[in-house]
Amino acid sequence: MDVSDELLGTFMPIVVYWLYSGLYSILGGLHNYRLHSKKEEDEKNLVSKADVVKGVVLQQAVQAIVATILFAVTGNDGEVAINQKSFLVLARQFIIAMVVLDTWQYFMHRYMHQNKFLYRHIHSQHHRIVVPYAFGALYNHPLEGLILDTIGGALSFLASGMSPRASIFFFSFATIKTVDDHCGLWLPGNLFHIFFKNNSAYHDIHHQLYGNKYNFSQPFFVTWDRILGTYMPYELQLRADGGLEARPTKDCKDY
Known part of the structure; x- marks a missing residue:
């Protein structure tokens, strides 16, 4: 039975999300490569993993509904022959999509931090995860x-x-990148x-109290953070327990 591109476009990112985050959940046991210890993850995070799974499933259900509507409205352009020209077209489309997604998410994300009402009642839910992990x-x-x-x-x-x-x-690809971060x-x-x-280190800085007003860019580039002065550079340091830690560099100010 043939599966339509629209159906794959709707549900493949969801499948990829859980497969890729599941892989990272397994790799989370590699203590020396963790940016926070497992103890910190258990103690600092303010939401249970069961509630996180429920929240993610709800968001993915909404995404699937919107994607279904979007594909129905825009229609299907059909198959594209695989040749040099089509690869160039795809590359251009990917670059445009990355720039648009980055731009939208930077300004919306930053505004949700700047607006106290939106942060308190909406965006703070994401920051209940102080120590990020893949399926969150x-x-x-x-x-x-x-x-x-x-x-x-x-x-x-x-x-x-x-x-x-x-x-x-x-x-x-965007899903894999987001999970990786x-x-x-x-x-x-x-x-x-x-x-x-x-x-992952860049975004981890944002989830810490000192980085709450920095590193808003997601999911691809850091361009808008650099242009608008919200870029917080970091360095990886070895923790006393043998793991790694992302810390702001000394030339950062106002954190």
């Missing part, structure tokens, strides 16, 4: 999930002009750490 990546207030992730994804899809088939790959690990040879400055 999409744990948000339902309204935040709709605004940041679902609407942001829809805008990037529409602005780039990608087909449902292309969206399967883009949103699966929240995994709480710094594994050697991780390609995301090589090619992206926005990574």
Whole structure:
């Protein structure tokens, strides 16, 4: 039985989310590569993992509904022949989608920190996870999930002009990147750490009290943080227990 591109575009990122975060949950036992100890994770986080799973499932259900509607409205462009031209078109679409998603999420994310009402009643839910872990990546207030992730994804899809088939790959990639940024690990040879400055250590800084007003960029680049002065550089230090820790560098101010 053939499965439509629209159906795959709707549910593949969800499957990828749980598979990839499940892998990181297993790797979480590698103590020396953790950015926080397991003890810190258990003591500092303010929400149970059962509630996190429920929150993520709710957000993914909303995303699936919106994706279904979006695909129905925009239609299917059909199959695209795989050749050099189509790869160039896909590359352009991916770059546009990444820029649009990053821009939307930076300004919405930053505003949710600056607006005390929105932070207290909406965004603070995500920050109940003080020590990030992989399957908590999409744990948000339902309204935040709709605004940041679902609407942001829809805008990037529409602005780039990608087909449902292309969206399967883009949103699966964006999902993997988002999970990776929240995994709480710094594994050697991780390609995301090589090619992206926005990574697990960078985002871990944001989840700490001293970094709450910095490192808003997600999920790909750090461009807007650098342009608008909210970039907090860091360095990895060895903890007394043998693990790693991301700490702001000495030239950071006002934290």
